[in-house]
Amino acid sequence: MGVHLDGSMGVGVSRLEVIEGPSGRRRRTKAERARIAAESMMPGVTVADVARKHGTTRWQIYDWRKQLRNGNLVVPESVAALPVFAELVVDDSSAAASARSDLEIVVGDVVICAGAGANEGQLTRAIRAARAATS
Known part of the structure; x- marks a missing residue:
């Protein structure tokens, strides 16, 4: 049994369309992760709001906050100077x-x-x- 996309039964596939776009998984730099984690630690800010704003999950931000506290992430100088x-x-x-x-x-x-x-x-x-x- 074969799969036919946009073709007749005896010919096979004559056209295949590949749609590119975000796969749902993002690669963030260490600086981006540190900046987002630091933003989530500001007074009056909730982790859920920051996660929604940056298209990530709360558990990721909590993990980045832990990395920030342990020294595995460093807040960029431009953010630290604010x-x-x-x-x-x-x-x-x-x-x-x-x-x-x-x-x-x-x-x-x-x-x-x-x-x-x-x-x-x-x-x-x-x-x-x-x-x-x-x-």
Whole structure:
């Protein structure tokens, strides 16, 4: 028994069409995987939303996050240099702390105290220096 595509019963196949396109499996570079994993770790972002956005599965992103934590993936410098915002917590329990500074930023073991006159550039440089010192 033979298979005939677009041909008569006695001749065989006279035309075969090959349709190319995505096979469903993507090859991503290590930089892409690291960037997607880092994106999924941002505050307020869900892994499911990131997976849907990039056409991947949640379990793949969880695996990439694990590789990122273990050092098998490295976030590209262009992504690592982007500012990351931390959650702001206001603690009214200590009046002495507010007398020292208007703002305290904690980066790892480093506490950055800033007055009301500190501008964005100064704070950015201080945070980058603290990150560099703790890494």
